[in-house]
Amino acid sequence: MRVTMDIVGFNGSARTDCDIAILVEAVVAELKREGIETGLVQLARKRIRGPPPRVRCEPDRRCAVRDDLPDDRIEEMLEADGIILVSPRYCADVSPG
Secondary structure (H helix, E strand, O other): OOOOOEEEEEEOOOOOOOHHHHHHHHHHHHHHHOOOEEEEEEOOOOOOOOOOOOOOOOOOOOOOOOOOHHHHHHHHHHHOOEEEEEOOEEOOEEOOO
16 A cells, blocks of 8 residues: 655745756656655745844744735645755755845
């Protein structure tokens, strides 16, 4: 009996055609070959405002800033069995975006 899984990936690179994008797309393709449902969100050129200082997330697990990319994806992340976060390294640290 095969168990279904859902994985959502987020590529935090500023470019959709860079090495890291190629790698995460290869991972997603392999997961699909194994019958795992996957989604990939490319964050390049997407505006993400995020909450202003000292503003907390809402009790309903929604972002304090409505109509922002994180608010649109929270439900997808909560329902996923796994999340892949991909970010290029800049100066020995992950990208801020």
